[in-house]
Amino acid sequence: MKTFGLGLLALAALAAAPGSASAQDVSCPVRLGSIIPLTGPQGPIGKPIADTAQLAVEHINEAGGIKGCPVELILRDDTGQPTVGLDAARYLVDVQKVPAIVGVVGSGIALPIVSSVTTAAKVPMVSCCAVTPTLTKMAEKGETDGYFFRTIPTSRVMGVAHAVAATDRGYKKVAVIYVNNDFGLTLTDDFKKAFEAMGGEVLGTFAYNENQPSYRAEVQEAMALEPDALVLLALSQDGATIAREWISLGGTQNLVLHNTLRSQDFIDAIGPRYLANAAGIDNAQVEGASVDAFNAAYEAKFGKPPVGPGLHTVYDSVVVTALAMEAADTIDGTAIRDNLRVVTSADGEVVVPGPEGLKKALELLKEGKTIRYTGATGPFQFDKNGDVSGPALIWEIKDGALVTQKVITLEEMDALFKEIGF
Numbered sequence: 001m002k003t004f005g006l007g008l009l010a011l012a013a014l015a016a017a018p019g020s021a022s023a024q025d026v027s028c029p030v031r032l033g034s035i036i037p038l039t040g041p042q043g044p045i046g047k048p049i050a051d052t053a054q055l056a057v058e059h060i061n062e063a064g065g066i067k068g069c070p071v072e073l074i075l076r077d078d079t080g081q082p083t084v085g086l087d088a089a090r091y092l093v094d095v096q097k098v099p100a101i102v103g104v105v106g107s108g109i110a111l112p113i114v115s116s117v118t119t120a121a122k123v124p125m126v127s128c129c130a131v132t133p134t135l136t137k138m139a140e141k142g143e144t145d146g147y148f149f150r151t152i153p154t155s156r157v158m159g160v161a162h163a164v165a166a167t168d169r170g171y172k173k174v175a176v177i178y179v180n181n182d183f184g185l186t187l188t189d190d191f192k193k194a195f196e197a198m199g200g201e202v203l204g205t206f207a208y209n210e211n212q213p214s215y216r217a218e219v220q221e222a223m224a225l226e227p228d229a230l231v232l233l234a235l236s237q238d239g240a241t242i243a244r245e246w247i248s249l250g251g252t253q254n255l256v257l258h259n260t261l262r263s264q265d266f267i268d269a270i271g272p273r274y275l276a277n278a279a280g281i282d283n284a285q286v287e288g289a290s291v292d293a294f295n296a297a298y299e300a301k302f303g304k305p306p307v308g309p310g311l312h313t314v315y316d317s318v319v320v321t322a323l324a325m326e327a328a329d330t331i332d333g334t335a336i337r338d339n340l341r342v343v344t345s346a347d348g349e350v351v352v353p354g355p356e357g358l359k360k361a362l363e364l365l366k367e368g369k370t371i372r373y374t375g376a377t378g379p380f381q382f383d384k385n386g387d388v389s390g391p392a393l394i395w396e397i398k399d400g401a402l403v404t405q406k407v408i409t410l411e412e413m414d415a416l417f418k419e420i421g422f
Helices: 006-016 043-062 081-097 107-121 134-140 157-168 182-197 216-223 234-249 264-270 289-302 309-329 332-339 357-367 410-420
Strands: 030-036 071-077 102-103 123-126 148-150 173-177 201-208 229-233 255-257 279-282 349-351 371-375 393-399 401-409
Touching: 006 393, 030 043, 030 081, 030 182, 030 216, 030 309, 043 102, 043 234, 043 279, 043 309, 043 357, 071 081, 071 234, 071 410, 081 102, 081 107, 102 201, 102 309, 102 332, 107 134, 107 148, 107 182, 123 309, 134 157, 134 332, 134 401, 148 309, 148 401, 157 229, 157 279, 157 401, 157 410, 173 216, 173 264, 182 201, 182 229, 216 234, 229 234, 229 357, 234 255, 234 264, 289 309, 289 357, 309 371, 349 357, 401 410
Parallel strands: 030 071, 030 102, 102 123, 123 148, 173 201, 173 229, 229 255, 255 279, 349 371
Antiparallel strands: 279 393, 393 401
8 A cells, every 4th residue: 555655654644533524444545536628629628627626636635635645646538528638537436436526617518417427426527617507596406515625716707707797897788609518608697687677778699509610600690689788608629610711701700708718829829900899718726825825835846826717716626625535424425525514614724735734734623623724715604505696807918928917806806696686
């Protein structure tokens, strides 16, 4: 058995520690499943998300591992396709016997996995990026049995952020092109409700199917309405194709873009000179020591700041799951599920990202103490449905680079939700 560099005395100490199962009871390494698109339409954003998930595992292992064992991230590429994601989940659960799954970027990937694999297998999923409210509705009906969590707010936060970005720029009448799946449809509905509550009008909404060589028909239908702006709720590669066709056919360069397009690849594919009027949205992080700790660790590893969708949230999805493993008496799905809220307890001792912060967290858990993991996204707690709240940001492109133009704070977002009626 691997002992992760620990001698017999250290193992004996771990076995005697309160609130922690002994390393002898655990098969090393501790496996953690992950499903992330590395290729396909979401590949350009999926690869950095996967790299960040691996960074979180590195930090956990530098901090001492889980119950004296190193963590191994078993990563599967879903290629952005629900059937591939479903097969990946079955492989992780049935073959690799992982006790938990993290990552899972697309809502269209998460839904069938929760419905057909993880809930029945009693394996918790902690998604970094699936935002559909349908998962909340499933939880409310008891259809997830408490095994679904996410470290990203639902699409309603993003819908409101899109509406703020559009109204701040004085757009009164907009057209929407959106990806034809549950994520795109629910986000479009949320945006429409928010934008109309703020005095705007949605002239028309147009669904597109993924992985097509051209979207000229959808673009021409939307352009015929002569909107003030185009709201583009698209995946990375498809979004670039749609934006290029929109601009080449003479559409307005007033674009409101989803967080899936917040990447240098998208800017390079369109050309920065055509994006001077573009604005986009993403989830934001509160300010504080925990966010600073993650940002510094990320930049030290990759040589650049963590700018892009899913980076902060995937780090938290991996770390909070690992801490729940440590807090659990046994590393099984139900025990992990039952400890995910324990390690973010409001009355716990605050611990932060990075090897030193996680080392402190693991030591406190071994001592049987309560912790409050305050993560890369700031402080968060899972509600009864496994959801979290959070702020949002509006970004622009200046001199070919992504810059944050505005942050909508959590307090402001809560006020907007009440005003809109969410």
